[in-house]
Amino acid sequence: MDKHFYLKLVYSKWTLIFTAIVIVLNLASALLLDPGTAGLMPVLNLANVFIVLYLTANYMNVHVLMTYNKSHEFFMALPVNKKEFIRTDYIFHIFMTLLSILVIFTFSLVHDGFHHLFGMIMITGVNLLIASLYYTFFAAEWFKNVNIMVALYLVPMGFTFMFYYMPMLNLLGADLSMIPQWEFILYTLPYFVLAAGILTFAVTYFTAQRQAARSDVI
């Protein structure tokens, strides 16, 4: 498994470097900067959004990078067990998801708001649901059409940001007793989504491995 992990690390090098930079900046901002005077904040906010997007979509990014010059054909002709390839992908995705949680956690230290916690739960749940769907297709098609499959990620993740994160920021401090469905959407739904995400991710872990062994790699 370590060889697959190493290969994914090689392809994730820049994502990991930027993640480390953003975490350090988040911590430095939380510890050293006066939030009122920090002109750095808009940049830092944007950097956090981008790095969370990159981390949660890293598995797709690695596949897309591997298809440049069709080098996946070279890598898959090396001594590779297909099931192990998928297994390492799942483990690596969990690793990257934990990193995204760490980024959001350090970001919440800067902005100190409990709503970021719910945002983190929702993003993690949606991220696991998307990954489950992606791997169901990937196991059948391998590297064919990986670029198209990235749309699978962008659409629901975009929806989460627009119709969950943004309303949550706007409704912060609002009297939700007037609009009770928002109470459910903002503070209960994330737990359901996370539970569904974990469940489908666990189920597709087994089905994807079985399917991958039956499919053409190229």
Place this chain on the structure above:
Amino acid sequence: MTAIQLKNVSKTQGTFKLKNIDLSIERGFITGLIGENGAGKTSLIHLILGLKKPDAGDISLFGDHAVEAHREALLNRIGFVFAEDRFPEKMTVPQLKKILKRFYEDFNAPQFDHYIRKFKIREKQKFKDYSTGERMKLSLAIALSHNAELLVLDEPTSNLDPNFRIDLLEILQELMEDENMTILFSTHITSDLDSIADYIIMIDEGELVFHEEKDLLLEKYRKIKGPVEILDAQTEDLLTGIKKTTVGFEAISDEHRALEELYGSKILTEQLRIDELMHHLKKGKGV
């Protein structure tokens, strides 16, 4: 013992079909795989390397039928060269070497370095800056550096300069001193096979045309030249791939002795080259 065995293997890819391929490639020999572009040579190699799954039939490598289950162990014993390079363009030799060390159980780093120097491959340059020949040499260096027992080479000489082509053929012949080594060599430069191949496999339009020992094959078939006047229905039945010109006809035949008895000095029989055999057999199919 067989290195590669295919039994009734079929595979459909779009409109192309590889049909009921039965093959048994013995260990310790160089087998040439010939056929036109699009005949199915690369598809066959992809099936052997487990990159594609057959729709029907059975593939075994080194006698092991559980190719999917033991894919990792089996591919450790196989060196491959693809017709087109598939290297990650932004990498360099040292970076790729680190990856190869992890992937191959028996990766021989000093041997790899030896071939890198011998083939004059630029180590610090990114692969995107390599020439086509240089990429092919790198492929060969990898294939020769993990103590593989089977080399699967897909058009390895097509982008090489003549000098290096000869060097490569010599290297392959040296490798064959190890009696466990097996080489499957796909090429359309059939002259390469004239000098090194023990067996020849020809496929055409996804079908196996023949799989025979090269010397017996070239003994069996002869090129026949003669005047057009002797061509009647009976004679034409004995000939394959007849090509008529203003000065006579040219064809091949595995009944050349009968033809010599029939027509004596009216016809001329000559030794065939592999490309001529391929050409006439293809023509004989009426394509």
